[in-house]
């Protein structure tokens with residue numbers, strides 16, 4: 332694989348851009364692989380990448396029923412932060428955030444990581460107390476956050492209405508090295524690097540069954556034929572329950588639609604990410620100038636990948652209260668993804684009752700930020716059978732009552 336560089340751009344410009352290679356190969360599946368990952372979202376591809384890079388497992392296939400990055404990875408609002416409350420969460424999200432800092436260099440692919448800062452507004456006394464507590468916890472965890480006063484909020488983001496009619500801004504939890512990245516590029520960058528290591532990324536290929544003998548996984552049935560493997564990673568976000576059923580176990584997750592929308596592009600007016608969880612809405616400005624707006628999750632389980640109209644209305648109404656200047660903006664596009672949520676709002680990275688079969692799911696409304704850290708930890712779990720990053724996120728915690736409660740830090744009303 333040729334390296335992308337400024338020199339390569341100049342060279343290709345001189346020959347009308349006819350010399351670029353395909354970023355990744357599109358092979359037919361082989362009969363057997365050392366490891367198979369189901370799901371070519373960010374988490375599946377990152378797992379494959381770190382299995383190759385950190386553990387030398389490259390005879391591997393990533394199987395995707397649609398197109399790579401076409402699930403939640405290509406549908407999210409790209410917020411990256413690590414200001415979670417519990418130690419195991421802070422560890423995996425901070426590992427992830429720090430990997431984002433060097434991802435473009437590591438993958439030789441510009442993922443446009445923009446550490447512009449993320450603020451979570453406190454608009455009730457309860458939120459003030461909660462975010463102060465998180466800031467203290469983050470200080471002990473080595474995660475750089477601080478609780479800032481309303482004046483500082485105004486300085487950082489002048490378009491916020493600090494004295495909102497219902498919920499004035501009382502302060503904010505501020506993470507200066509949080510930010511955003513280009514979501515498709517994260518999937519594409521990992522896919523290109525995996526393909527360069529000799530892995531097979533097989534798109535338009537649905538897994539329809541999991542095969543096993545004597546309690547051990549032996550392969551998967553797909554729409555392109557059976558594939559044998561002794562190591563299976565299920566990384567399918569909103570379809571985790573469906574795949575778990577194929578593998579013969581149940582998961583404590585619910586799938587719901589979560590939606591987002593963008594406005595028409597406008598001149599730069601906001602260079603931080605703002606989350607307003609009390610009124611419920613979050614917003615950042617893309618490089619194109621569009622205001623990227625995150626909405627709420629549906630209040631009932633579904634696989635629609637659409638979202639409903641009343642959520643758009645509620646989200647926009649809430650944001651107009653916080654950012655009155657957006658009231659004249661036209662909204663351009665709206666879309667939804669299917670997110671998989673656990674009761675404690677923390678992910679599951681775990682062995683399963685089927686030997687050789689591992690599951691990575693439950694990232695809910697906040698897994699984009701976790702892609703590299705999750706891939707790193709889940710690859711270690713699949714390769715070695717344990718990982719310090721994933722130890723607290725096993726399935727057994729639901730049986731034993733050892734929840735990693737992040738229902739507040741998850742930041743989205745659900």
Ligand SMILES: Cc1cc2nc3c(=O)[nH]c(=O)nc-3n(C[C@H](O)[C@H](O)[C@H](O)COP(=O)(O)OP(=O)(O)OC[C@H]3O[C@@H](n4cnc5c(N)ncnc54)[C@H](O)[C@@H]3O)c2cc1C
Nearest residue numbers: 370372373374396402403404407408410538668698699700
């Ligand atoms: C509207 C919205 C906004 C969000 N905003 C943020 C945010 O700002 N910050 C943040 O951190 N997170 C956010 N998230 C959450 C984040 O997008 C997800 O947690 C993350 O992308 C999950 O990645 P994944 O790789 O696990 O899943 P996905 O990207 O969904 O990938 C799973 C893949 O599995 C494939 N698959 C499913 N079934 C099968 C099968 N049977 N066979 C083969 N392939 C299969 C799917 O086609 C899909 O491509 C948001 C999500 C949504 C929907």
